[in-house]
Amino acid sequence: MEKVVLAFSGGLDTTVCVKLLEEKYDLEVITACVDVGQGEEEIKKAEEMADKIGSLKHYTIDAREEFANDYISKGIKANAEYEGYPLSTALARPLIAQKIIEIAEEENATAIAHGCTGKGNDQFRFEAVILSMSDLKIIAPIRELNLTRSEEIQYAKDHGLPLSSDKTYSIDENIWGRSIEGGNLEDPANEPSEEIYEWTASYKDSKDEPEKVIIEFEEGVPIAINGEMMGLIELINKANEIAGFNGVGRVDMIENRIIGLKSREIYEVPGAKLLIAAHKALEELVLTTDEIRFKELMSTIYADLVYRAMWQEPLREDLDQAIDNMQQRVSGKVSLKLFKGSIAPLTRESPFSLHDIDDISFEDKQTDQREVEGMIKHHALQAAKYQKLNK
Structure with missing residues (x-):
């Protein structure tokens, strides 16, 4: 039987995906959780959930140092804010996708799966990296089967899948x-x-x-x-x-x-x-x-x-x-x-400061203020000519 590596968080979407991949796609499922600082509790939850639902194998990859030094540092240097907020989820997704690819290659899997819906951003972020960095097939069960959240919950109940919580919100x-x-x-x-x-x-x-x-x-x-x-x-x-x-x-x-x-x-x-x-x-x-x-x-x-x-x-x-x-x-x-x-x-x-207190000070006598007069005369010269012509 062919194997698939599922990017796994232990939440509703990915928990349901394990059973869907076995039942609807006839695949053996390897789950993988990439730690980018979501907290020990979340990592442990994913490991326990993978064990409960019986995945073929579960990986936990500690990528926190790599995330900080190779991704967040770039975000800081670039002042990477989208529409006013610092990017966090978007910055982590390429790294997670890369780690999932590495596991899939190590396990000789034929595909990578994720639990993204067809309305969000993460499907793009995962698949863009997978498509550009591998030849692995991509499977998105929630999107491909057009499942709603309530349908996922019912599917989990029908198949005896444990649900990690009854949280109302989706949190990353x-x-x-x-x-x-x-x-x-x-x-x-x-x-x-x-x-x-x-x-x-x-x-x-x-x-x-x-x-x-x-x-x-x-x-x-x-x-x-x-x-x-x-x-x-x-x-x-x-x-x-x-x-x-x-x-x-x-x-x-x-x-x-x-x-x-x-x-x-x-x-x-x-x-x-x-x-x-x-x-x-x-x-x-x-x-x-x-x-x-x-x-x-x-x-x-x-x-x-x-x-x-x-x-x-x-x-x-x-x-x-x-x-x-x-x-x-x-x-x-x-x-x-x-x-x-x-x-x-x-x-x-800073030792590289371009601010010079001597130049800007109102008490400066080294600079001859009169020298700027010639510059002012030619400043906005074309605009001045335009306004005179208009009159």
């Missing part, structure tokens, strides 16, 4: 962020309840006094918080904790999905918001005017490529090279004030 989590969707959140007219949030304090429960935090960067990557050097994973976890306590990082938005649907999405990205805000503040100090303007364009394009499942697109690699070149000078420290969900830069310092 990694070390860079949490996404919450589904249930009554689908209607933008419904106010989200406080129970959906786990990483961030509400305005009422956040600290009543501002907190100052100092982030240090080396070539665009954060390396220390409040003077304490640490690895990127530890630093992200610390940033999540500090920012979350101060109510930073809640995003409630109407998002434009790849297939054109508008979707109400809620994100918790406290550490990402803090680190990207600090990174942008440092770039303002060390990059030239033209670099900053072009970087804003590159950031928008970069985030759009990642969101739209174009991680394999050569333009993304080209942008990485251009951004890395700029980031050689993005080293230094930024202090920020966090208070009731807000972030405000307080100080910036």
